[in-house]
Amino acid sequence: MAGTGRLEYPTSIMALRVLCSSRIDPVFLLKAYLKGADGVLIGGCHPGDCHYETGNYYTRRRFMILKTIFDSLGLKSERFRLSWISASEGVKFAKVANEFTETINNIGPNDTKNNMFL
Amino acid sequence: MKELQGKIKQLFDDKKVDLVIGWEKGSLPMSSSPLFINNPEDINKLIFDETCQNNLAVYLTKDKRRLSKDNKKIGIVVKGCDARSLVLYCVEQQVKRENIVIVGVPCNGVIDKKKVLEKTDNREVLEYRCDGNKVFVKGRDFELSINKIEVLSDSCLSCTYPDAPEFDEFIGTPRSEDKTKDEFKNVNDFEKLSLDKRWATINKEYSKCVRCYACRNVCPSCYCNTCFVDQNDPQWIGKSPEITDTIIFHLIRNLHVAGRCVECGACARACPEGIDLLLLNKKITKEIRERFDYTAGIDINEKPAMAAYCENEKQDFIMG
Numbered sequence A: 001m002a003g004t005g006r007l008e009y010p011t012s013i014m015a016l017r018v019l020c021s022s023r024i025d026p027v028f029l030l031k032a033y034l035k036g037a038d039g040v041l042i043g044g045c046h047p048g049d050c051h052y053e054t055g056n057y058y059t060r061r062r063f064m065i066l067k068t069i070f071d072s073l074g075l076k077s078e079r080f081r082l083s084w085i086s087a088s089e090g091v092k093f094a095k096v097a098n099e100f101t102e103t104i105n106n107i108g109p110n111d112t113k114n115n116m117f118l
Numbered sequence B: 001m002k003e004l005q006g007k008i009k010q011l012f013d014d015k016k017v018d019l020v021i022g023w024e025k026g027s028l029p030m031s032s033s034p035l036f037i038n039n040p041e042d043i044n045k046l047i048f049d050e051t052c053q054n055n056l057a058v059y060l061t062k063d064k065r066r067l068s069k070d071n072k073k074i075g076i077v078v079k080g081c082d083a084r085s086l087v088l089y090c091v092e093q094q095v096k097r098e099n100i101v102i103v104g105v106p107c108n109g110v111i112d113k114k115k116v117l118e119k120t121d122n123r124e125v126l127e128y129r130c131d132g133n134k135v136f137v138k139g140r141d142f143e144l145s146i147n148k149i150e151v152l153s154d155s156c157l158s159c160t161y162p163d164a165p166e167f168d169e170f171i172g173t174p175r176s177e178d179k180t181k182d183e184f185k186n187v188n189d190f191e192k193l194s195l196d197k198r199w200a201t202i203n204k205e206y207s208k209c210v211r212c213y214a215c216r217n218v219c220p221s222c223y224c225n226t227c228f229v230d231q232n233d234p235q236w237i238g239k240s241p242e243i244t245d246t247i248i249f250h251l252i253r254n255l256h257v258a259g260r261c262v263e264c265g266a267c268a269r270a271c272p273e274g275i276d277l278l279l280l281n282k283k284i285t286k287e288i289r290e291r292f293d294y295t296a297g298i299d300i301n302e303k304p305a306m307a308a309y310c311e312n313e314k315q316d317f318i319m320g
């Protein structure tokens, strides 16, 4: 929708399609990170709107645990973000994508390549 | 012991079980081995004491193909934590409740061999005996008497469910939840450290890891057919004991067992490097308890925290 609405979102984003936000295992995020991604944005349908009815509720809990663990270890959990953006919300997608890109730009590039860890 | 053996014999006599899984004396001092009783003749080998540290529940998932042949009825002797694994299996539909007979034994904690070896400066123990609160060990040129509490497994020191929360038979009288122990002492201490210190602790612990996967293999909650660390296509993480990959392995494993870890401590006892694997697991357990008021393996009718939800729960960590 962001495309057909001619809305601009950062070109630095690489979109990966999964069937439902609950398909995302924490290992996906870390793999992306190890492969040099600067951040990972998960978009999910709004609570109550998941195509599979309840997938995003599980995503929400998983993401919560991931965040808490990362925060408690001092790993940069701001590099991961979960937002409720449904397929028809082009405007919101563009907004979140821009915001997130800005956050990531402020944190700076992923230094896993030089550094041993996160 | 006699009571346990009698109970098992009775189960066989009543044709309530075709197979019983328990422990027998191990070939080395301080150890026990899993015992599979197909034939009532073997019942007199059955023991239960502080050396029975294996979580026998693992066989029901990891050895499923062999055990579930001909729809056998399986009896299984369990400590509190092992019983919690069984509850988890029932909830996760790995075993049918009616196909197992849970025989609870009163547990006063199991010993961690690594802790004993620390006391003997790694000298080989040739004789071992436990008498009440004391443990006696004897080697070639030494003899030691140790307070049992000093060599108890860490998981037992913080265990709040020493007796099975769910059982068909119990040897003695089951105690309910033990509220006297400070379950999350280590986690609370860890949380008080500064960020740098916390990271340093994790780094120090996990840099010892040799990636033998013993922790995963003994873990009752890790029963995937193919674990993510073993997958090649895609290969999720590197396979060498390099610190980044190692920490990722542990973090992901922690997240996979989030809300499913029964705090049996089998992982930590199996680790050849003595890594404190319970710390992060407990941290997650605490978080889940606080947020979702859930404890794994207690209630057979309750969904695991990560497979349940509440529509209106707090989502402070989601930024729009």
Ligand code: SF4
Pocket: B215, B218, B219, B220, B221, B222, B257, B260, B261, B262, B263, B264, B265, B266, B267, B268, B281
């Ligand atoms: S992670 Fe460790 S303590 Fe938790 S269930 Fe698995 S083996 Fe037991």
Ligand code: SF4
Pocket: B216, B221, B222, B223, B224, B226, B227, B228, B229, B252, B253, B256, B257
């Ligand atoms: S670490 Fe994760 S993928 Fe591997 S066996 Fe455990 S739960 Fe399964």
Ligand code: SF4
Pocket: B208, B209, B210, B211, B212, B213, B214, B215, B216, B267, B270, B271, B272, B273, B274, B275, B277
């Ligand atoms: S048992 Fe210990 S050394 Fe082996 S993989 Fe697990 S943490 Fe690493």
Ligand code: FES
Pocket: A019, A020, A021, A022, A044, A045, A049, A050, A051, A052, A053, A054, A055, A056
């Ligand atoms: S389909 Fe499940 S979150 Fe969108």
